[in-house]
Amino acid sequence: MDLKKSASEIIDAVGGKENIGAATHCVTRLRFALKDEGKVNKEELEKIDLVKGSFSANGQYQVVIGQGTVDKVYNELAAQAGIEHASKQDIKDAAAQKLNPLQRAIKTLADIFIPILPAIVTAGLLMGINNVLTGPGIFYPDQSLVDVHPQFGDFASIINLIANTAFVFLPGLIGWAAVTRFGGSPLLGIVLGLMLVHPDLLNAWGWGAAKAEGDIPTWNLFGLEIQKVGYQGQVLPVLVASYVLARIERFLRSKIADAFQLLLVAPIALLITGFLSFIIIGPITFTIGQWITNLFTGIFDTVPAIGGLIYGALYAPLVVTGMHHTFLPVDLQLISSTGGTFLWPILVMSNVAQGSAALAMMFLLKDEKLKGLSITSAVSAYLGITEPAMFGVNLRFRFAFISAMIGSALAGMFITINKVIAPSIGVGGLPGFLSIVPQKWAPFFIGMAISIAVPLALTYLWGKTKARKGELA
Known part of the structure; x- marks a missing residue:
């Protein structure tokens, strides 16, 4: 396997070294931030023995090489092209400059949800195991495995608890990823997310029943009634609140002297964001979330x-x-x-x-x-x-x-x-x-x-x- 020759051919196929703004690699792919993707000769690129495919996504041109080889090809390519080794974030930042507003919005969502996806998928798989144990009609007619063998009941219960954790505390996961993406402190993002599902709040899944009974708990804030409701499983409230928290935190850090930041930045940022979340952000985004749900369920129920x-x-x-x-x-x-x-x-x-x-x-x-x-x-x-x-x-x-x-x-x-x-x-x-x-x-x-x-x-x-x-x- 002639890595030098392959690297040289890849450089030529992507438009030459002068067309490479930056380059890095992941487990299987070379990732380029190219100055002009129109100069890529895709046909010649994919004729190269080491190349298993190529595509453009989110402003990056990616060349599939394969695990165990891609790092060697990258090192040779970087040496021949005279480029410095770049991180994935460097490539993302360089590629983001070429995105339109819609693409940037989509990329932002991807940057937030992709890091927490493993936790969500893992929770889904564990809930699937729980479904197998507790679902009627799988092993016995009209009965579940747990019904017939009660000794498995607590085993299934523990699995369900482990699986549900990621969904119950989903705002905490999103808060961490979103505040990080928006340039704030990840720890404050976690605190914000967990604050929105605090046990003292009415569970969001019980909101419908409480509303029907007229029994929603409230805070009385100087004559203003605020619903004391949590946002378990909700996405929009914590997304918007995370953006607000990050902006406030960044503003405070730019205005407060370093000696006082530890004492002032986090308390002020969380206090302001917390009040805004329960008074304005939460109720509005919760309603928007219901509208989105009704839109999709309406379409799929009707046609x-x-x-x-x-x-x-x-x-x-x-x-x-x-x-x-x-x-x-x-x-x-x-x-x-x-x-x-x-x-x-x-x-x-x-x-x-x-x-x-x-x-x-x-x-x-x-x-x-x-x-x-x-x-x-x-x-x-x-x-x-x-x-x-x-x-x-x-x-x-x-x-x-x-x-x-x-x-x-x-x-x-x-x-x-x-x-x-x-x-x-x-x-x-x-x-x-x-x-x-x-x-x-x-x-x-x-x-x-x-x-x-x-x-x-x-x-x-x-x-x-x-x-x-x-x-x-």
Whole structure:
């Protein structure tokens, strides 16, 4: 393996060393902040033996190399291009300069939610195990495993407690990530988030019943009645409050002498943000969150087939643009408000469909490198990571990507009609059934079968037609 030659070829293919603003790498990919992505010769780039695919996302041009090799290629590339080793944050900062306001907003959401995603997915998987233990009809007709074997009851209870922690204290996680992203102190973000779910507050999940009974506790603040309500599972209140806290903290740090910052900055920032959160931010954003919930539930209740069809078809293109990050807060809001999300199961259908289309390409392609990439990226997609399949295979052969969209749309329509919901977010692939309510496993598995069979068959038949016409290399 000639790393020097490969690094030189990569530099030439991305427009030469003068086109590289900065570069770094992650576990599998080189990440470039290029001055002009129009100078990239994608075709020549992907002919290089070490390159398994390339794509542009969030202002970064990323080249898939593979684990264990990418760091060696990067070191050689940096030496040849005469660039200093950069951090991921350096690349993000450089790439952010080229984003429009919408892209920056989406990137901000991604920067906030991606760091806490492992905790949410882990919680979803553990809740799935609890569902298996407590769901009736899985092991015994009309009874759960815990009903028949009570000795497993406390075991399931502890699992449920561990799993629920991330959702109960979700504002604490979001507060940490959001305040960090907005330039404030992470510790203050955690305190802010936990403050919004303090045990002295009425639990947000009991707000509806308390309102119906006219029994919502209140504070009397100089004649102003403020509802004494927590924001468990809510996303918008802590997002907005985190932004306000970070701005206040940064302002205070710029005005208060260093000697007094420890005594004054945090108390003043938290005090002001706390009052604003309970008086203005919380009530307004809670209402907006309810509107968002009502909008999506209204669409999917009124025309479930159309809603599932459209979201199933468009989820993969949303991933390409990075806009899929905007739907994670919606999923969390739906889980908090209604007890489950009907959007996340469609995500699973889309991921599995992309993997199936990539798998079909393995049987169509003659190039050994692309055949290998097809099978490995298909396995990755079946486990919830679709970027290698989409950017390395399916988008390269557009009919494969379209076939996956069709399969995902049909599967999404089917599971939505059958009201499949997930009370938690888990792994967006074949293990995703663990996050589905057990009563809906049957339609979910049928939907998954559709998302496997349709893209597999459609991609293969479409590819065979193109091969006969000489349009498939």
